[in-house]
Amino acid sequence: MPFLLRMNLRATFLICCLAGGVAACSQSAKQETTAATGVSTPTPPAAAGSGLAKKAGWWKETVVYQLYPRSFQDSNGDGVGDLKGIMQRLDYLKSLGVGTVWLNPIYASPNDDNGYDISDYRQIMPEFGTMADFDALLKGMHQRGIKLVMDLVVNHSSDEHEWFKSARASRTSPYRDYYYWWPAEKGTPPARYSTFDVKKDAWQYDAPTKSYYLHIFSKKQPDLNWNNPKLRQEVHNIMRFWLDKGIDGFRMDAFQFVAKDPAFPPMPGLNEQNFANAYNHGPHLHDYLKEINREVLSHYNVLTVAEGAGRNLTEAHLFVDPARQELDMTYHFEGTGVGSGTDTYKLTDLKRVFTKWDSAFARQGWQALDLGNHDQPRMVSKFGDDRPQFRAPSAKLLNTFLLTMRGTPYCYSGDELGMTNSKFNGIADYRDVAARNTYQLLQQQGGNEAAFFHGLARFSRDNSRTPFQWNATKNAGFTTGTPWIGVNPNYVTVNEAAENQDSASVLNHFRRAMRLRQQHPVLVYGQYQLLDRANPHIYAYTRTQGTEKVLVVLNFSPEKRDWALPPGLKPTGVPLLNNYPALATGPTLALEPWQAVVVRL
Numbered sequence: 001m002p003f004l005l006r007m008n009l010r011a012t013f014l015i016c017c018l019a020g021g022v023a024a025c026s027q028s029a030k031q032e033t034t035a036a037t038g039v040s041t042p043t044p045p046a047a048a049g050s051g052l053a054k055k056a057g058w059w060k061e062t063v064v065y066q067l068y069p070r071s072f073q074d075s076n077g078d079g080v081g082d083l084k085g086i087m088q089r090l091d092y093l094k095s096l097g098v099g100t101v102w103l104n105p106i107y108a109s110p111n112d113d114n115g116y117d118i119s120d121y122r123q124i125m126p127e128f129g130t131m132a133d134f135d136a137l138l139k140g141m142h143q144r145g146i147k148l149v150m151d152l153v154v155n156h157s158s159d160e161h162e163w164f165k166s167a168r169a170s171r172t173s174p175y176r177d178y179y180y181w182w183p184a185e186k187g188t189p190p191a192r193y194s195t196f197d198v199k200k201d202a203w204q205y206d207a208p209t210k211s212y213y214l215h216i217f218s219k220k221q222p223d224l225n226w227n228n229p230k231l232r233q234e235v236h237n238i239m240r241f242w243l244d245k246g247i248d249g250f251r252m253d254a255f256q257f258v259a260k261d262p263a264f265p266p267m268p269g270l271n272e273q274n275f276a277n278a279y280n281h282g283p284h285l286h287d288y289l290k291e292i293n294r295e296v297l298s299h300y301n302v303l304t305v306a307e308g309a310g311r312n313l314t315e316a317h318l319f320v321d322p323a324r325q326e327l328d329m330t331y332h333f334e335g336t337g338v339g340s341g342t343d344t345y346k347l348t349d350l351k352r353v354f355t356k357w358d359s360a361f362a363r364q365g366w367q368a369l370d371l372g373n374h375d376q377p378r379m380v381s382k383f384g385d386d387r388p389q390f391r392a393p394s395a396k397l398l399n400t401f402l403l404t405m406r407g408t409p410y411c412y413s414g415d416e417l418g419m420t421n422s423k424f425n426g427i428a429d430y431r432d433v434a435a436r437n438t439y440q441l442l443q444q445q446g447g448n449e450a451a452f453f454h455g456l457a458r459f460s461r462d463n464s465r466t467p468f469q470w471n472a473t474k475n476a477g478f479t480t481g482t483p484w485i486g487v488n489p490n491y492v493t494v495n496e497a498a499e500n501q502d503s504a505s506v507l508n509h510f511r512r513a514m515r516l517r518q519q520h521p522v523l524v525y526g527q528y529q530l531l532d533r534a535n536p537h538i539y540a541y542t543r544t545q546g547t548e549k550v551l552v553v554l555n556f557s558p559e560k561r562d563w564a565l566p567p568g569l570k571p572t573g574v575p576l577l578n579n580y581p582a583l584a585t586g587p588t589l590a591l592e593p594w595q596a597v598v599v600r601l
């Protein structure tokens with residue numbers, strides 16, 4: 001197989017994872033319960049961010065709901081989700097209790113990479129609506145105590161942005177230096193790897209000016225030149241434009257890649273495995289962040305999160321050490337990366353990674369937590385078990401995990417229902433530029449199609465981009481038209497309407513877990529301590545703050561498992577959260593398949 005196709009699919013799709021003698025505690029109710037309410041009704045928790053608007057550090061206490069606008073709700077039957085559609089669902093968002101919504105890009109874009117290729121940073125994509133729709137949406141969210149975080153995509157623009165159109169037309173364009181060019185008379189530019197390019201080549205020859213331009217994503221995503229102070233001022237102004245409208249922060253796309261040495265020194269051996277590290281932390285990255293903070297962010301009380309956390313914990317700290325005045329938090333790829341490119345993963349790896357990253361921020365800084373996003377497969381299909389009998393308990397377990405760890409949880413839309421990877425029948429069903437371009441390369445160079453499709457079925461980003469499953473009517477209630485990407489066929493049983501009615505559903509468990517986090521600051525701030533590190537099936541940890549201490553025990557397996565309580569740990573009362581109706585305790589917890597419990601110590 002050609003070298004490029006012996007790829008680790010991870011790189012392609014990444015960019016882009018109670019004590020002896022304790023009386024048995026058994027809840028007799030058929031449904032799951034929480035001690036917080038004692039009953040299992042789907043009453044909405046208060047929005048996590050409400051009332052915190054003026055509080056510094058509100059972004060630590062909030063829970064972020066990542067919403068993929070293209071796939072959430074279509075309001076006009078064109079098959080594409082839109083802002084008016086989100087408006088129709090604001091009460092649903094409130095019912096979840098999430099404090100913040102992060103919207104994937106909604107700016108004007110030719111959609112080569114679903115909005116991550118922006119042609120006008122101050123306009124709404126017409127498919128999504130108008131600026132008036134945006135203003136109404138922001139107002140509607142704020143009225144419900146929900147904050148709004150926008151994607152900031154400034155490592156690159158679209159090749160259809162006016163800046164690029166002018167820059168490519170002439171070497172003397174005032175916008176020429178907004179991008180990176182390599183004049184052809186200097187020969188072939190030093191090799192750079194591109195993750196979405198059909199040839200994986202980040203240099204595209206452009207005939208009008210006989211030069212190559214740099215694009216580390218697709219050729220329709222030319223990289224912006226951050227060495228140019230004018231470009232940086234443009235970005236500051238764009239940020240101010242949205243912040244002055246009242247938005248509550250930015251998720252900064254591919255930010256670790258923005259800084260580049262314009263001399264483009266050779267990077268021998270660059271490939272799909274090492275490009276992310278090679279591009280990371282270029283010269284002046286932190287100067288740019290400090291400048292952004294000084295010029296823009298310090299004037300607003302907002303949340304900032306960078307995609308990418310450097311190459312190690314020390315570099316991660318540089319982004320978020322409060323003394324440095326750069327950003328609030330970062331998210332790393334190691335968590336969602338566990339098990340990528342393979343059919344299985346080891347729980348001990350997941351524990352190691354999450355424990356390592358928790359320790360990095362134990363004293364300083366803050367982390368973003370996620371198990372899935374729009375670049376990853378569905379979390380239940382990857383880290384849980386999406387077979388029908390285990391889908392619900394394992395999805396509940398994963399949500400319990402996310403909502404009981406230290407850091408700010410980022411919950412990806414649909415994961416609160418336990419939505420799974422979808423079914424695609426061939427390349428025509430896929431929409432993602434990464435999948436389609438890699439398929440073209442496979443066709444040109446030859447290779448193992450079966451292995452390619454096996455990888456796509458498991459890891460394609462399209463798995464998490466299928467329409468939100470609202471109900472059992474045609475197209476899951478997402479659209480009356482033809483959806484831009486196929487609906488997951490399991491919508492008939494896995495959908496919001498059905499789950500809302502069922503107090504034992506994944507959805508109502510999610511609401512209970514949200515409420516629990518809001519009622520117990522120990523779950524936000526408490527010290528995290530891993531227990532039984534080497535256990536290949538059980539992930540157990542305590543969270544401690546002052547005299548408050550809770551134990552979280554998660555059976556990451558489809559079998560019943562006994563777990564002996566470590567000496568000195570005694571649960572008190574009924575579980576604070578349990579994804580089964582009962583918990584059999586004694587010196588040993590007898591856990592059901594994928595059982596997840598939170599108990600007070």
Ligand code: NOJ
Pocket residue numbers: 015016113116153217253254307374375
């Ligand atoms: C990271 C985004 O999450 C991904 O969806 C996008 O394709 C790349 N950055 C390029 O913007």
Ligand code: CA
Pocket residue numbers: 074075076077078079080081082127
């Ligand atoms: Ca629409």
